[in-house]
Amino acid sequence: MPTYPDPRTPDHDPxxxxxxxxxxxxxxHSGPAVMPRTLDHHDQMLEADAAGFRAVVFKDHYYLGSPACLMLEKLVPEAKVRLFSGIVLNNAHGGINPHAVHHAVTFGAKIIWMPTLSAKNHIDKLSSEASGFPKVEGAPDPIPVTVLDADGRLTDATKEVLDLIAMGDIILAGGHLGVHELFPLFEEAKARGVTKMIVNHPTYLIGCSDEDIRGLVAMGVKMEHSITQFIQGRGQKLEAEDALHLVKVAGPENTLFCSDLGLKGANRPVDGYRILIGDLLKLQVSQADIRTMFGDNAAALLNLQ
Structure with a gap:
């Protein structure tokens, strides 16, 4: 396994x-999970609430977290932070499975992520054991999932899933699909009435160029960048300065920064926010733009405004 620098200790700057x-x-990515996590959903709820967060969406590659959200909000009624979840269309949910999506939407899921660990693009790009991406020991080999058929057209199951997302007025996230899959996916989604669309970490695994980002934004898709990629620790791929370029490409109104944190070897999610916001302030990013990208854009996608 690769070695990583220790996570930074955040300043608590006013x-x-x-x-x-x-x-x-x-x-x-809080737990419980089959991957090692630094904290669980209850820990994250308390830390996010203490920091003044408006909402947190729990993402697990293998299960729908909505029941945990409902129980935590009931058990900790004094917390003001809202809790939500969704499902990832990996092998554990049957891949591109309209039955699983219908259940999730009915249960109050706020996001449907396209495949991540089971995505053909993910498998192809991380076939090396030296990749450093976490793996579940003893798990069966993944069955590659794509939204395209042999002729390069969207599958019927994918179209059915898009209709369910449109019906629920929830978020369609690209997961770990390749950029060549995202353009036809989002084009069809828009045609079927999906209004909330995001690309997860477009510069990592997905393969988006600046021109791709501009093209997706023109279709109404927002770019969600992972905080873990820009701060010291296991997930770092870029520097804070690189975030400035990505914001310029898409515009603050089309950019979200979300943690993608919870994995051991990296900061806890709220501390990740503290570190990157502090770094961006030092780089002269305005407070208004930070509020837009770290809160308001995501709140609008969750219908919380």
Whole structure:
């Protein structure tokens, strides 16, 4: 396994703490999970609430977290942070499975993620054991999933899933599909009435160029960048300065920063927000743009405005 620098200890700068008020994390990997996590959903609920977050969306590659959200909100009624979840269309849910999506939408899911660990694009790009991406020991080999048929057209099951997402007025997330799959997916989604669309970490695994990002944004798709990629620790791929370029390409109104944190070897999710917001302030990003990208855009996708 590759080695990683230790996570940074965040400063609790008053300016940063003020900007955490109303933050929203659409991509939180707290546990319980079959992958090792630094904290569980209850821990994350308490930490996000104490920091003033408006909402957190729990994401697990294998299960729908909505029941946990309902129980936690009932058991900790004094917490103001809202909790949501969704499902990822990996092998554990039968891949592109309209039955699983219908159940999730009925249960109050807020996001349907296209395949991640089971995506053919993910498998192809991370076939090396030295990739550093976490694996579940003893798990069966994944069955590659794509939204395209042999002729490069969207499958009927994918179209049915898009109709269910449109019916629920919830978020369609690209997961780990390749950029060549995202364009036909989002084009069809828009035609079928889906209004909330995001690309997860477009510069990692997905293969988006600046031109791709501009093209997707023109279709009404927002770019969700993972905080873990820009801060010291296991998930780092880029520097904070690189975030400035990505914001410029899409515009703050089309950009979200969400943690993608919870994996061991990296910061806890709320601390990840503290670190990157602090770094962006030092790089002269305005407080208004930070509020837009770290809270308001995601809140609108969750219908929380």
């Amino acid at each position: 300016a940063v703490e003020a900007l955490l008020q109303g933050a929203v994390d659409l991509h939180c």
